[in-house]
Amino acid sequence: MVPARVSLVTLGVSDIARSRAFYRALGWETGVDMDGFAVFRTGGSLLALYPIGELTQDLGDEATEDGVMAGLPRRTSLAINVGSPEEVDQAVVDALAAGAAMLAAPAAAPWGGYTAIFADPDGHAWEVAHNPGWPLGADGLPQLP
Amino acid sequence: MVPARVSLVTLGVSDIARSRAFYRALGWETGVDMDGFAVFRTGGSLLALYPIGELTQDLGDEATEDGVMAGLPRRTSLAINVGSPEEVDQAVVDALAAGAAMLAAPAAAPWGGYTAIFADPDGHAWEVAHNPGWPLGADGLPQLP
Numbered sequence: 001m002v003p004a005r006v007s008l009v010t011l012g013v014s015d016i017a018r019s020r021a022f023y024r025a026l027g028w029e030t031g032v033d034m035d036g037f038a039v040f041r042t043g044g045s046l047l048a049l050y051p052i053g054e055l056t057q058d059l060g061d062e063a064t065e066d067g068v069m070a071g072l073p074r075r076t077s078l079a080i081n082v083g084s085p086e087e088v089d090q091a092v093v094d095a096l097a098a099g100a101a102m103l104a105a106p107a108a109a110p111w112g113g114y115t116a117i118f119a120d121p122d123g124h125a126w127e128v129a130h131n132p133g134w135p136l137g138a139d140g141l142p143q144l145p
Numbered sequence: 146m147v148p149a150r151v152s153l154v155t156l157g158v159s160d161i162a163r164s165r166a167f168y169r170a171l172g173w174e175t176g177v178d179m180d181g182f183a184v185f186r187t188g189g190s191l192l193a194l195y196p197i198g199e200l201t202q203d204l205g206d207e208a209t210e211d212g213v214m215a216g217l218p219r220r221t222s223l224a225i226n227v228g229s230p231e232e233v234d235q236a237v238v239d240a241l242a243a244g245a246a247m248l249a250a251p252a253a254a255p256w257g258g259y260t261a262i263f264a265d266p267d268g269h270a271w272e273v274a275h276n277p278g279w280p281l282g283a284d285g286l287p288q289l290p
Binding site: 001002003004005006007009011012013014015018019022023025026027028029040041042043044045046047052075076078094095097098099100120121122124139140141 | 146147148149150151152154156157158159160163164167168170171172173174185186187188189190191192197220221223239240242243244245265266267269284285286
C-alpha cells in the first residue's frame with residue numbers, strides 16, 4: 001500500500017521571488033524560504049514553489065506519456081512523504097505493481113533525503129520522499145522546521 | 146486575505162475509470178465516486194480526478210500566459226474552498242489586488258455551488274469555491290458527504 005497522502009504540492013514557477021511575493025500578498029506564510037525553494041503552510045497540503053526548469057529536469061522527459069496528454073507537459077508535481085528510505089522503496093514497488101511508470105528510481109537526494117518519482121496513468125508525477133529534516137506529524141504530514 | 150488552503154488538487158485525466166482503478170490499487174479510498182468525477186480522501190488535500198478536456202475547458206485558454214510557461218498548458222488545478230458565495234467574491238477581489246489574473250469570474254456553478262478561477266503569476270489555476278454540499282470542517286477543509 002502507498003500511504004494516501006498529498007504531503008506537498010509543488011508549482012513550477014519562472015521567478016521564485018515574484019511568486020513568493022504573490023502568495024505573501026494573499027496573506028500566506030512561508031515555512032521554508034530559500035533562494036530557489038519556498039514552502040507555504042496551508043490548510044491541507046504544503047505548497048512549494050520551485051523553478052520550472054529544475055522541476056522539468058527532475059521529472060525527466062515526456063517519454064512515458066502518450067495519447068491525449070502528450071501535448072501537456074508537467075508543470076506541477078505532488079509528493080507523498082514517508083518515514084524512512086525503506087518506506088520509499090516499498091511504496092515504489094507497490095506503485096509499479098499498481099501500474100505506475102517510473103520517472104526516477106529511488107536514490108539519495110543531494111539535500112540529504114531519499115526519493116523516487118513515479119507517474120500515474122496520465123503521467124502525473126508523484127515523488128515519494130523521505131526527508132529526515134521534515135519529521136512526520138500525527139496526521140502523516142511533514143512538520144516544517 | 147485569501148484563506149491559505151489547498152482544499153482540493155484536481156488531476157486532469159484521459160480515462161477516469163482507469164485512473165480510479167490505479168489509485169484504488171494503491172489502497173486509496175474514494176469519498177465521491179461518479180462517472181465523471183472521483184475524489185479520494187488523503188492526508189492533506191483531497192485528490193480529485195476529472196476529465197482533462199473538461200478541465201481545459203473550465204480553465205479557459207492560455208491567453209493569460211506568457212514567457213517560459215507558455216508552452217506548458219495546465220493539466221492540474223488547485224482549489225480553495227470557502228464558507229459562502231460572499232467569501233468567494235472577497236477572495237477574488239483580494240487575489241486580483243495581489244496580482245492574480247482572472248480565468249473565470251465568480252458565478253453560480255451548474256452543480257449548485259458558486260465558484261471563480263484565478264491564475265497566479267505563472268498561470269497556475271486556483272478555483273475559489275463555495276460548495277454547499279461540502280461543509281468545511283474545523284481545519285477549514287471540505288467534509289465529503
